[in-house]
Amino acid sequence: MAERIEGLRLPRTQRRQQILTAAAQAFAETGFHGTSLADVATRVGVSQPGLLHHFPSKQALILAVLEERDAEDARYLDEVFQQADPSVVDWLVVLCAKNAQRPELVQLYTVAAAESLDPAHPAHEFFQRRYQRIRQVLAARIELDQQKGLIDPVHVPEDLASELVALMDGLQLQWLMRPPVDMCGLLRRRLARLSAAAGVAAGVAAGHGGDRSDD
Structure with missing residues (x-):
């Protein structure tokens, strides 16, 4: 038509x-x-x-x-990973790289999210639901990564998910400033430390297991 x-x-x-x-x-x-x-x-x-x-x-x-942007993100992530089951680190790094290519949409979400703190704002409920959904998605991925030994099980998945959302949002805000910060570089390095901590924890656990087996 x-x-x-x-x-x-x-x-x-x-x-x-x-x-x-x-x-x-x-x-x-x-x-x-x-x-x-x-x-x-x-x-x-x-x-x-x-x-x-x-x-x-x-x-x-x-x-x-706002809904179109979220749908676009979902289509892009599905295309990148297809049938794969990405770790939370892979998922966030790919999303950050995508956002770095479209500062106008990052600015849109940053401005709209701040404005939506007003309960009378038309996107107030949208952002409430969106943050809840994102935390649930990240928490589920974190839990799977813990089962695979990629993230230290000491972390509470829901709490870590909230921290990662705050990290992403905070880095995006600073990235929009002039001069900007290295949004994706900082994110990658922080997530690398998260993965490295899991490796250390696994090594410590293996060491203790070895000590007990020798007793």
Whole structure:
């Protein structure tokens, strides 16, 4: 299905994607309250009624932008790992490298997450659910890695998951600053220490096991 807006005929899905891209840039630059539908429409080159044909409100638009970004992440990670079962280290390093290629979307999420602390913000519940989901996903991967000997079992998976989310978010915020920090480099080095600690713990455990067997 194709549609004609402002004299330009485009497939509906293509026009929708144009709007999402322009809205993501606008929300990243000026936040939810500082962005108007008229501004987004101007960036796309359509009328405001034409934009409302796709998204009935600004609230619906920002939620669509955030959900599309998460869906894009999921598709990318599925493509990279396909049938593999990545460690939490691999999973986070790949995601960080992807984010490093799209600072505008990292800024969008950073700004929107901060704004959504207000319970009246349209993305308040979105971010509550998102953080809960991410912590659950990471905790499950951490638990599997502990079973494989990749992470020291001393860590509580849910607690470590919260720490890793905080690490990612904090590094992304500093990376957006000028001068930026080496976001992915710092993340890799921190995660490498996490894996190394598991190796040390495994060696200590093996050593104690050997001592007992000699008794």
